[in-house]
Amino acid sequence: MWSQARCAQCGRTSGRxxxxxxxxxxxxxxxxxFQCDGCGLRRLDPRPNPEPLSRYYAQATGYNAxxxxxxxxxxxxVWEFLRDGFSRPANLPxxxxxxxxxTAGLADWLFDINIPIHGRTNLRVLEVGSGYGDILIYLKARGCSVLGTDLSASGAAKAADYGVEVxxxxxxxxxxxxxxxxxxILCHCLEHVPDPNAELAELHRLLAPGGQLHIAVPNGSATRLVTDGVEWMHLSHPFHFWFFDRENLVALVRRHGFEPIAPPVTTTRHHAWGLWRSEAFSTGLIPATRRLLRYLRGSIGNPQGGDVLRLVSRRV
Ligand SMILES: [Zn+2]
Known part of the structure; x- marks a missing residue:
């Protein structure tokens, strides 16, 4: 039902x-x-095999997009106004x-994935693990030609309602x-796939030279992975198999023929204050304050400890 996995980066099984x-x-x-003692990549071990995994996905109704x-x-x-500021499609009002x-700065802060269009038409965009294709619907309306893929037939059916093929x-x-x-686009997708190497090798084949690969994943070095533990929102147990940090995500894409356009960044959108406020209502003032203090203490000395890790790279 569940089995052990090797490190996707260096193939080892040992670690802590x-x-x-x-x-x-x-x-x-x-x-x-589990953290690989060869390269530091964190992974879920053991993890569910395909059969129980698809059952868990089917049960996790609140999870899916x-x-x-x-x-x-x-x-x-407003969402489209902000996205337009970053993407700059042709014929902007x-x-x-x-x-x-x-708005470009706001979009960059708010959205894990932003696609620069810069007036081009017919930009060909693929999203893997697209669900119903929220960003693809947007991009199609801005003149891009889009395609999604997903394991979920219901996501694909919903996308068709919006005129997007998944x-x-x-x-x-x-x-x-x-x-x-x-x-x-791999928006919170790469951490779900059993074999990220196979996925990236295929994407290298599919992208035109110079094409861009946009990745957003949970940050394996997130402060909250340590301070919130099993309650960390991006743990998504048992669906997240990989927890990349900045170094091993860069190493992984490089191995498959991609070159980062800029250094990877981490972001925390669910800010400490907002979380404290909602938790103070749901769990009480004292537990919420304890958790906030744990987080603030953990953040010291971990400037790249945001919840989400983003990397844009170019296919060489
Ligand atoms: Zn390793």
Whole structure:
């Protein structure tokens, strides 16, 4: 049902436990966030095999991005206004153009993935693990040609309602044509795949030379992985198999023929103050304050300890 995995970076099996996470189906009722002693990459070990895993996904109804857009019309308009500031598609209204220096920065802070369009038309974009294709719907409306892939048939069906094609299946099985994309999005996807090497090798084949690979993953060096432990929101047990840090994510993409455009960055969108406020209501003032203090203490000396790690690289 569950099995051990080798390190995706260096192939070793040895290492140490960072965090023990209980699960009733795991051998001895426990699985581990385990750190490779060869390269430092953190992984889930043991992890569920495909059969129980698909069952867990089916049960995790709140997890999937398959339900479709839920923003109010006003929130949707603001969302697109901010995205336009960063992406700068052709024919922007003057107000959007005027606000772009400000909204681009806001979008960069708010959204894990931002695709620069810069007036081009027919930019070919692929998103792996797209769900119903929130960003693809946006990009298509801005003149891009888009395709999603996902393991979820319900995500694909929902995407079709929005006029976006999402193919169901593993990326390698879909046999998409070589060099047929200018940009690829892996938004909180790479940590889910059993073999990130196979995924990145296939993406190198699919991207045109110079094409961009946009990755967002949970940060394996996140302060909250240590201070919140099993309650860390990005642990998503048992769905997240890999917890990359800046060094091993860069090493991994380089190995597959990608070169970072800029150093990777980590971001924390769920800020300490906001979390404290919501927890003070749900769990009480004292536990919330304790957790806040633990987090603040842990943040000292860990400036790259944000929750999410982002990397944009170019296909060489
Ligand atoms: Zn390793």
């Amino acid at each position: 436990t960072i965090l023990a996470v209980p699960h009733p189906d795991a051998p001895d009722g426990i699985s581990h966030v 398959f339900a479709g857009r839920r923003r109010s019309p006003r929130a949707q308009a 003057w107000l959007t153009r005027l606000a772009a220096p400000l 193919r169901v299946g593993n990326l390698a099985d879909l046999k998409l044509p070589a060099q047929s994309f200018d940009a690829v």
